[in-house]
Amino acid sequence: MKKFTFAAVFALLLSTFSFAQNQYQVLVERPNEKTLKGIISREVLLSDTSFHWYAENLKGYKPNASALEGLQKNKDSIQLLTFMGTWCEDSHSVIPKFYSLLDAAGFSQDRVTLIGVDRKKTTLSHLSEALNVTKVPTIIVLKNGKEMGRVVEYGKYGLFDMELGEILKTIN
Secondary structure, eight states, X not given: OHHHHHXXXXXXXXXXXXXXXXXXXXXXXSTTOOXXXXXXXHHHHHHOGGGTHHHHTTTTOOOOHHHHHHHHHTTTTEEEEEEEOTTOHHHHHHHHHHHHHHHHHTOOXXXXXXXXXXXXXOOGXXXXXXXXXXXXXXXXXXXXXXXXXXXXXXXXXXXXXXXXXXXHHTOO
């Protein structure tokens, strides 16, 4: 049943993404804080002055070699479903580095879906609940609609890209 639910949610996601890149709500959950809830893009994060943290958190980042290699090897066969909070300090740190890693690997942005959650970790259409996303950021690696693994927050090593590299090594 879990596989069916995941496949159904993934099919819904793919159909939704093909019609519009950005489908989100703007919330103000706390003063001077903007929360984006729904499907967003890196361009939204880069163009909105509320998200000054994006550029600041790229300084000194060097992508993990294993993750680079894995992304290059699998760039035509996987999708990355990523949940973040525009209010979340962990997301502020990881997401800019995540996109820098993708750029270095030549990984297509068309294979990445970025979903903003509110402080309760909910999304539009209850995607976070359906996929059991309880912490952000969460990067889910998918192949043929099947979850191959996920990195939650900084990962088990404190380095999200190291764990992502390990997941990518297991993909045939």
